[in-house]
Amino acid sequence: AQTVTQSQPEMSVQEAETVTLSCTYDTSESNYYLFWYKQPPSRQMILVIRQEAYKQQNATENRFSVNFQKAAKSFSLKISDSQLGDTAMYFCAFARTGNQFYFGTGTSLTVIP
Amino acid sequence: GAGVSQSPSNKVTEKGKDVELRCDPISGHTALYWYRQSLGQGLEFLIYFQGNSAPDKSGLPSDRFSAERTGGSVSTLTIQRTQQEDSAVYLCASSSQSRVSGANVLTFGAGSRLTVL
Numbered sequence: 001a002q003t004v005t006q007s008q009p010e011m012s013v014q015e016a017e018t019v020t021l022s023c024t025y026d027t028s029e030s031n032y033y034l035f036w037y038k039q040p041p042s043r044q045m046i047l048v049i050r051q052e053a054y055k056q057q058n059a060t061e062n063r064f065s066v067n068f069q070k071a072a073k074s075f076s077l078k079i080s081d082s083q084l085g086d087t088a089m090y091f092c093a094f095a096r097t098g099n100q101f102y103f104g105t106g107t108s109l110t111v112i113p
Numbered sequence: 114g115a116g117v118s119q120s121p122s123n124k125v126t127e128k129g130k131d132v133e134l135r136c137d138p139i140s141g142h143t144a145l146y147w148y149r150q151s152l153g154q155g156l157e158f159l160i161y162f163q164g165n166s167a168p169d170k171s172g173l174p175s176d177r178f179s180a181e182r183t184g185g186s187v188s189t190l191t192i193q194r195t196q197q198e199d200s201a202v203y204l205c206a207s208s209s210q211s212r213v214s215g216a217n218v219l220t221f222g223a224g225s226r227l228t229v230l
Contacts, residue, residue, distance in 0.1 A: 035218075043202060045221035091155065093219075100146065100169060101206075101219055105155035 004094050006104035013082045014112050020067075021077045021107045023092030030054075033095045034068065034075045039106075040088040048090070051075065082111045115139075117222035119205050125228045126195055134190045134225045138207030145188050146219065147180055148204045156204065162188065195229045202226045 003026045013019035025034070036048040051059045051068050058066050063080045079086055092104040118137040126132050138145050147159040158172035162182045173179070177195075182188040192199055203226075206219040 037219075037221075042223075044223050045204065045206070045219075047218050047220075050218060100158060100161045102158070103148075103156040 004102050004104040006107050008107045010108045012110040018080045023075045025094045035093040036077045037091045038088045084111050087111045119222035119225050123226045131193045136188045136205030142207035142209050144208040146206045150202045197229045200229045
């Protein structure tokens with residue numbers, strides 16, 4: 001079975017600073033997909049970023065980027081120039097082709113003004 | 114529709130009653146998922162529908178929980194004889210994922226908050 005581990009239950013960062021959220025996963029598969037989802041207090045889950053395992057280049061979406069280390073099975077999310085609106089729960093997720101998604105337990109991020 | 118629609122958004126019920134939660138996925142999405150999220154917790158997988166295949170029910174916590182998906186579109190999650198521990202937010206998500214195209218993005222609904230008194 002696939003497992004996704006987020007070892008940081010809570011984190012905080014000063015506004016405009018950079019923060020990195022950690023995620024590790026366990027799988028014997030070689031082809032898979034990794035995601036970061038954001039859940040603000042409104043509880044609507046929103047996709048932040050997506051990475052395909054066969055791509056070596058790290059995905060980037062504006063202020064959000066990932067550090068994908070396939071051999072280490074690590075998939076961390078870096079948020080640059082943190083904004084108050086980034087305050088949310090962040091979930092790391094793993095999925096195989098045509099199969100269900102597995103989510104970590106989440107990291108609660110607070111951006112401090 | 115433009116997004117995944119869930120109803121009701123909030124439901125308060127008495128212990129022992131049955132409840133039905135509805136999910137209307139994005140048109141054309143073949144994959145549909147139900148997750149349960151207890152207060153401040155992560156997402157607990159419940160059930161997964163993919164096209165016409167038999168659903169993956171491995172996450173359903175007990176036989177009081179069941180779900181169906183009619184015509185490959187709308188899904189209903191039914192909880193019979195509700196218990197207080199069933200109180201949670203129930204999230205539905207859909208995806209255009211297929212066994213050929215790979216894992217596409219999950220789009221979530223806003224969830225149904227269930228409170229069992």
